[in-house]
Every structure is written in C-alpha cells, then in structure tokens.
Amino acid sequence: MIDLYTWTTPNGRKASIALEEFELPYSVHPIDIGKDEQFNPEFLRISPNNRIPAIVDQDNGQTLMESGAILIYLADKTGKLLAREGERRYRGIEWLMWQMGGPGPMFGQVHHFVKYNRGKAPYAEERYLKEAHRLYSVLDRRLAQHEFVADDYSIADVAIWPWVSRYEWQTVDLNAYPNVKRWYTVIAMRPAVQRGYKVPKDVGEIPMP
Numbered sequence: 347m348i349d350l351y352t353w354t355t356p357n358g359r360k361a362s363i364a365l366e367e368f369e370l371p372y373s374v375h376p377i378d379i380g381k382d383e384q385f386n387p388e389f390l391r392i393s394p395n396n397r398i399p400a401i402v403d404q405d406n407g408q409t410l411m412e413s414g415a416i417l418i419y420l421a422d423k424t425g426k427l428l429a430r431e432g433e434r435r436y437r438g439i440e441w442l443m444w445q446m447g448g449p450g451p452m453f454g455q456v457h458h459f460v461k462y463n464r465g466k467a468p469y470a471e472e473r474y475l476k477e478a479h480r481l482y483s484v485l486d487r488r489l490a491q492h493e494f495v496a497d498d499y500s501i502a503d504v505a506i507w508p509w510v511s512r513y514e515w516q517t518v519d520l521n522a523y524p525n526v527k528r529w530y531t532v533i534a535m536r537p538a539v540q541r542g543y544k545v546p547k548d549v550g551e552i553p554m555p
C-alpha cells in the first residue's frame with residue numbers, strides 16, 4: 347500500500363496517474379496547498395521541501411518527495427513504464443528530467459505571471475511565455491518522429507502530460523503544435539489518466555483541444 351500526499355495540480359497528478367497506471371493500491375491524503383497544509387510538521391517529515399506530491403511506501407517505509415523520484419521509484423517497483431536497463435531506460439529518464447527542469451518550472455512561472463498576475467510584470471510574462479513556446483516546439487518536434495516522448499508510453503509521458511493539460515492557463519493553442527495535440531489526446535483517453543486526473547478530488551473534466 348502506498349500513501350499518496352497530493353493536491354489538484356500537475357505535479358500531484360503525475361503521481362496519481364502513475365499509481366493508476368501501475369495498478370498499485372494507494373490511499374490519498376489531500377494536502378490543501380491553498381490552506382498552507384504543506385507546512386504542517388507531519389507533512390514536512392515526509393516532504394522537507396514543503397511541496398506535493400510525496401509518498402510513503404508502507405511495504406518498506408520508504409518516503410519520497412519530488413515527483414520525478416517518485417515516478418522512477420514506482421516504475422522500478424512494478425517493472426512498468428521504464429525499462430530496467432540500457433538505452434531505453436536512460437531515454438525515458440532523459441525526457442523525465444527534461445520535464446522536471448523545463449515544462450515544470452517554466453510553465454509554473456507562466457501560470458504565476460500570465461494566469462494569476464497578468465499585467466503586473468510584462469517582461470516576466472514575455473520571457474516565460476517565450477520559453478513555454480520554445481518547450482512546446484521541442485516537444486512537437488520530438489513527437490513528429492515518435493509516438494510517445496521516449497520509446498513506448500513511459501513515465502516521461504506521465505510527467506509531461508499534466509503540464510500540457512494546463513494549455514488554456516498558458517494561453518497556448520494546441521493546434522499550433524499538432525504532434526503535441528495528437529499525443530495529448532491519445533493519453534487523455536487512457537482510463538488510468540482519467541482516474542488519476544480526479545485525485546484527490548474532481549475539479550472538472552480534462553480540457554480537450
């Protein structure tokens with residue numbers, strides 16, 4: 347049994363979608379970051395960076411913060427969505443790390459400046475939107491040559507997809523990135539993704555372009 351500490355955000359959904367894909371039993375502990383619950387001392391013992399998601403694996407007591415580490419751990423635990431060794435493993439990790447260093451933090455800045463604080467910092471809006479479009483172009487070029495980001499459907503797709511699902515917040519028209527749109531739509535149809543998207547609670551349907 348896995349304890350999942352999460353909220354209704356792209357990083358949180360990475361973990362819940364992965365748990366659904368892996369068909370692992372898990373119990374959900376909502377951490378309402380709007381109410382600063384991520385600063386509760388009990389949560390900080392599991393996630394010292396006061397961020398969701400975090401997990402505790404009741405099988406062995408392993409605690410983990412950082413969604414990328416959680417995805418690798420669960421993939422290794424189950425032997426699914428990441429090759430055990432060789433080039434395919436590192437290709438999956440490569441694109442997972444691309445998400446962790448690129449779309450995660452950069453799209454997050456777009457949400458902060460463009461969605462929630464529009465007009466307050468025009469240069470920041472311009473800078474992060476430009477970077478977001480650059481990242482969408484990188485993804486679109488990759489997906490022009492590959493069905494999924496790495497080789498087969500993998501934890502790299504699971505990591506990137508929830509950030510793309512906020513394309514409306516980012517004022518991004520997915521029609522400008524047809525390969526991303528094709529990939530996004532295929533993944534959105536997966537039952538595990540549809541279930542994981544609604545954890546820890548249902549806040550609406552998956553946006554469809």
Ligand SMILES: N[C@@H](CCC(=O)N[C@@H](CS)C(=O)NCC(=O)O)C(=O)O
Pocket residue numbers: 355356357358379384396397398399411412413414446450
């Ligand atoms: N690099 C971390 C980022 C996690 C993160 O930024 N989580 C946000 C929600 S998406 C959060 O918990 N924010 C709470 C806060 O900023 O205090 C990961 O991938 O797990």
